[in-house]
Amino acid sequence: MLLHSSPVDSFRLAGREIYVKRDDLLHHEFSGNKARKLKYFLAHDFPAIDTLISYGGTQSNLMYSLSALAKLKHWQFIYYTNQPSQMALTQSSGNLAEALANGMELKTVPNTLTDFVNQLTITENQLFVPQGGADEFAAYGVRELAAEIRAWAQSVNLAELAIYLPSGTGVTALYLQHFLPEYVVYTTNCVGSAEYLVKQWNQLDASLKRPIILENSSYRFATPHTKLWQTIQFIQYESNILFDLVYDPVGWEILLIHLDSILTPILYLHCGGLLGNSSMSQRYNYTLANSN
Numbered sequence: 001m002l003l004h005s006s007p008v009d010s011f012r013l014a015g016r017e018i019y020v021k022r023d024d025l026l027h028h029e030f031s032g033n034k035a036r037k038l039k040y041f042l043a044h045d046f047p048a049i050d051t052l053i054s055y056g057g058t059q060s061n062l063m064y065s066l067s068a069l070a071k072l073k074h075w076q077f078i079y080y081t082n083q084p085s086q087m088a089l090t091q092s093s094g095n096l097a098e099a100l101a102n103g104m105e106l107k108t109v110p111n112t113l114t115d116f117v118n119q120l121t122i123t124e125n126q127l128f129v130p131q132g133g134a135d136e137f138a139a140y141g142v143r144e145l146a147a148e149i150r151a152w153a154q155s156v157n158l159a160e161l162a163i164y165l166p167s168g169t170g171v172t173a174l175y176l177q178h179f180l181p182e183y184v185v186y187t188t189n190c191v192g193s194a195e196y197l198v199k200q201w202n203q204l205d206a207s208l209k210r211p212i213i214l215e216n217s218s219y220r221f222a223t224p225h226t227k228l229w230q231t232i233q234f235i236q237y238e239s240n241i242l243f244d245l246v247y248d249p250v251g252w253e254i255l256l257i258h259l260d261s262i263l264t265p266i267l268y269l270h271c272g273g274l275l276g277n278s279s280m281s282q283r284y285n286y287t288l289a290n291s292n
């Protein structure tokens, strides 16, 4: 099971070399970025735990990776969500279908998910992983990722480096900047506003140096857009690499806008998430068919 030491590829873009850290090539069950975030749980034993509990949307990459973790550890996995769409439930591939196949128990909550989860009592045999995996456990795997990036940059003699990735919770970007103080980490906000991202960082650890935000003020999370489709098709054609359809189209679109202002070599962190592409491409097909 490849859970670390992902390779770095490169391709030519606008007359320069762009490097891509291929975390998508980590073991598919731990889906890129989430392999890093869950590394702590994989690397340690939890003899008192027999049940994993989490919550969130049913398209979630983390949900799927947690189901793989629970299966590997022989834990029961309970996942709370609001009513999933009929379309999501009938899909035979994608995060939800694969998570259910791994034995996940989906529990539908009628009221606000966070209110419900806040009043849950977590017992000693249960491990609770918050939505997005936004907690200090993630630092463990991101530190390992940082060490790989440093070793690679030194091996190809890059003294300066801009590392870029699209953010959800921003946990990966923040810890990456923390563990790689000699380089600059850039990111863009895919889930909420740039202010939301800063708020997340302050909650996590306000004392840490922050990545630079290349602000996305145009694209809403997981919402198909013709321009984004064109951009990701272009990047996939130029790079010969398949990217995810939720984070990466926004990631690349925003990076392209700022490409000329970043003068150092750029390493794009491919965070995986390709399992979610089947449901996202259905939505893209619908959007593209109904636009002109």
Ligand SMILES: *Cc1c(COP(=O)(O)O)cnc(C)c1O
Pocket (backbone or CB within 6 Å): 032, 033, 034, 061, 062, 132, 166, 167, 168, 169, 170, 171, 172, 173, 244, 247, 271, 272, 273, 274
């Ligand atoms: C989770 C995820 C991200 C964002 O990671 P955060 O640490 O939440 O910012 C980016 N890309 C993919 C494919 C992901 O699954």
